[in-house]
Amino acid sequence: MQRVGVFVCWCGSNIAGTVDVAAVAEALKNEPGVVFSTDYQYMCSQAGQDIIKNAIAEHNLTGIVVCSCSPRMHEATFRKTAAAAGLNPYMVEIANIREQCSWVHKDMLTGTEKAIILGKAAVAKVNLNTPLTPGESPVTKRALVIGGGIAGIQTALDIADAGFPVDIVEKQPTIGGKMAQLDKTFPTLDCAACILTPKMVDVAQNEKIRIFSYSEVEEVGGFVGNFDVKIKKKARFVKEDICTGCGACVEKCPMKKNPNEFNLGMDNRPAIYIPFAQAVPKVATIDPNACNMLKNGKCGLCARICAAGAIDYTQKDEIIEEKYGAIVVATGFNPISMEKFDEFAYNQSKDVITSLEFERLTNAAGPSAGKLIRPSDGKHPHTIVFVQCVGSRCDACAEKGKEYCSKICCMYTAKHAMLTRDKYPDTEVYVFYIDVRTPGKNFDEFYRRAVEEFGVKYIKGMVGKVTPEGDKLKVQASDLLSNKQLHIDADLVVLAAAIEPDKSARPLATMLTASMDTNDFFTEAHPKLRPVESPTAGVFLSGACQGPKDIPETVSQAGAAASKVIGLLAKDKLTGNPCIASSNELMCNGCSSCERVCPYGAITYVDKEFRMPDRTTKIRRVASVNPAVCQGCGACTVACPSGAMDLKGFANSQIIAEVDAICK
Amino acid sequence: MQVKEYKPLIVAFCCNWCSYAGADLAGNNRLSYPADVKIIRVPCSCRVNPMFILRAFQRGADGVIICGCHPGDCHYTSGNYYTRRRMAALFSMLDFLGIEKERTRVEWVSAAEGAKFAATMNEFAETVASLGENKRLEDLRCKR
Numbered sequence: 001m002q003r004v005g006v007f008v009c010w011c012g013s014n015i016a017g018t019v020d021v022a023a024v025a026e027a028l029k030n031e032p033g034v035v036f037s038t039d040y041q042y043m044c045s046q047a048g049q050d051i052i053k054n055a056i057a058e059h060n061l062t063g064i065v066v067c068s069c070s071p072r073m074h075e076a077t078f079r080k081t082a083a084a085a086g087l088n089p090y091m092v093e094i095a096n097i098r099e100q101c102s103w104v105h106k107d108m109l110t111g112t113e114k115a116i117i118l119g120k121a122a123v124a125k126v127n128l129n130t131p132l133t134p135g136e137s138p139v140t141k142r143a144l145v146i147g148g149g150i151a152g153i154q155t156a157l158d159i160a161d162a163g164f165p166v167d168i169v170e171k172q173p174t175i176g177g178k179m180a181q182l183d184k185t186f187p188t189l190d191c192a193a194c195i196l197t198p199k200m201v202d203v204a205q206n207e208k209i210r211i212f213s214y215s216e217v218e219e220v221g222g223f224v225g226n227f228d229v230k231i232k233k234k235a236r237f238v239k240e241d242i243c244t245g246c247g248a249c250v251e252k253c254p255m256k257k258n259p260n261e262f263n264l265g266m267d268n269r270p271a272i273y274i275p276f277a278q279a280v281p282k283v284a285t286i287d288p289n290a291c292n293m294l295k296n297g298k299c300g301l302c303a304r305i306c307a308a309g310a311i312d313y314t315q316k317d318e319i320i321e322e323k324y325g326a327i328v329v330a331t332g333f334n335p336i337s338m339e340k341f342d343e344f345a346y347n348q349s350k351d352v353i354t355s356l357e358f359e360r361l362t363n364a365a366g367p368s369a370g371k372l373i374r375p376s377d378g379k380h381p382h383t384i385v386f387v388q389c390v391g392s393r394c395d396a397c398a399e400k401g402k403e404y405c406s407k408i409c410c411m412y413t414a415k416h417a418m419l420t421r422d423k424y425p426d427t428e429v430y431v432f433y434i435d436v437r438t439p440g441k442n443f444d445e446f447y448r449r450a451v452e453e454f455g456v457k458y459i460k461g462m463v464g465k466v467t468p469e470g471d472k473l474k475v476q477a478s479d480l481l482s483n484k485q486l487h488i489d490a491d492l493v494v495l496a497a498a499i500e501p502d503k504s505a506r507p508l509a510t511m512l513t514a515s516m517d518t519n520d521f522f523t524e525a526h527p528k529l530r531p532v533e534s535p536t537a538g539v540f541l542s543g544a545c546q547g548p549k550d551i552p553e554t555v556s557q558a559g560a561a562a563s564k565v566i567g568l569l570a571k572d573k574l575t576g577n578p579c580i581a582s583s584n585e586l587m588c589n590g591c592s593s594c595e596r597v598c599p600y601g602a603i604t605y606v607d608k609e610f611r612m613p614d615r616t617t618k619i620r621r622v623a624s625v626n627p628a629v630c631q632g633c634g635a636c637t638v639a640c641p642s643g644a645m646d647l648k649g650f651a652n653s654q655i656i657a658e659v660d661a662i663c664k
Numbered sequence: 665m666q667v668k669e670y671k672p673l674i675v676a677f678c679c680n681w682c683s684y685a686g687a688d689l690a691g692n693n694r695l696s697y698p699a700d701v702k703i704i705r706v707p708c709s710c711r712v713n714p715m716f717i718l719r720a721f722q723r724g725a726d727g728v729i730i731c732g733c734h735p736g737d738c739h740y741t742s743g744n745y746y747t748r749r750r751m752a753a754l755f756s757m758l759d760f761l762g763i764e765k766e767r768t769r770v771e772w773v774s775a776a777e778g779a780k781f782a783a784t785m786n787e788f789a790e791t792v793a794s795l796g797e798n799k800r801l802e803d804l805r806c807k808r
Binding site for chain 1: 673675680681682684685687688690691692694695696697699702703704705706707708710711712713714715716719720723724725733736737738739740741742743746750774775776777782
């Protein structure tokens, strides 16, 4: 028989406000095995933990139940407390009487009643707990960063700085991501390329970092410390190690009319291309859908021109298999498609553009060499209308937009408006907004400068319709503050499109078994206390894949993710989860049902010798669980027809005891 | 005749990674649902043995709900698919035995869906309450 101690936490008034904690402690005193029961304001505090430690020593407790907040919050804390007092940490059970009781029920009587039942269930379970010892597994001291934008770059640099090898997988031919496409950055107006490209060069020159550009993650197996990853290196038809990036092939390629992705299709690039001058790796890539040689077997000009002999039309996709200890997701964001926003005439007029397209138009390396022009006729626009929240903060239009605030649009629109007025003082600039949100260091000052110093006209209200008429764009809008309808003849309309997670994030989350929210942003292990870790051990989050964020925030999160990775890789061994399946060999009949459902292939069969009652021996085939591979899902326990397979920590008997305690 | 107020007893099995966290989020956001719902934490929805459900009904539960990660999002890659198939078979057999289909349910609730968790529990508790007490499978020998 166990000697159980029950500790009921008040959590200040969080629990005690709706649950009579003293009554709970009193009621649980009479449960089987309970020899000690008490309540205290904050069980997780040092004083609270001391109460537990003292009680374990004083009453020789063999198991404890803490009635407190969610086990997802403080199970680890109380396990440590138990271990410090010499009790096996897995002899601790938590009754969740905060998140699942006091916070959701308003009435003291019902709250107390339910808390007592939850406590009884935990006591019933702990009575059947057995001490467990976690196994150990080695750590592969190499990290994988998925995504080569500023988030991935910063994470990789920080991890490499601590001396661990890092691989970056980037699906584009070059690293750099969205930041490489930007012109200036708010609120300091640094040139984006000037602060990003040195970092890209650092990555290229760092001995610890390998870049797999034009590559995608194909398959992820294994677990924290020991991930097995397959990376598909797409054929770029250019030998990466030989190409010098001279650009001769790009100049001579006859297939010149292909939309240039880097400039968002606003100009053309040849079939063989280098995305931009500072690309890393600076290696040409052949677009197989555009190249005449690859499509029809005619041409071959680039191969003849290439002095280094780097062109290889026979190159095939290559699969690289590598082991990693930790994986960082840095897949970033994309502006949403404007296809569904007919009211802004994005599809009808070339002069309605998105903010990212505006960014390319004002960039010296962009399609217009930095000259602000109308894409339709190349003339200078005299009246520019910026529309904010296009697809952000949409309630009614959730079909085409997003419910959340995209966070960065207010600031980049202020930047665009300010820079336009600075460079072309003859331009009239209007910004239509719902709210201007500028909570960041020096952000509000920046926005106010746009209004006060640069004379940008901010109008509270949404644009209802944009109609192309002649070479003008008729903008109909409402001014909410003066309650007037406005008609503006604009030359250029710039839409601050909402941002969404990159499309590659969803399949990646499935591969990593990392969870996502309803908008396909990765969820963090705890929104406040573990913001850069995914709930899946060994998977970390960096940048906008976790939620909209600007560059300073992305860089700080990237550093935080790197420090978590370093903390993991610095360990030689990881303690595993001891709550894994085990088979009772005497009951197992070797039917293979469990093996078939195991998602990890953790179950194998061994021939074992059994002594029979008549003293003969018999060899039988029985299941055997590999403790290093089993993750403890329990699928096998249900598949087992003889009941031989059970899960430690969540045993059949334990769960049935809980059911019994709940159902009276 | 005095009629005792009927309160249904609902056992909810929640997977540790999605639905249990969803229930925690419902708590964090103070989204209330009936106290008749009692949650049991399991590592994965596929850990729920049909025996547990039978046991709950024998012991007088009026409804059983199993919550797991959305299809494709299982922490253990495929556990919830097993749940879906096993429970489809079990629930139709229970229906045959006289435990109405409305008393049993499998629902996908992610860690981000606190509101969905509370709404599901409210709706399920109401449905079960409208069916009344479960007498069909109750084992009187189990009555304390």
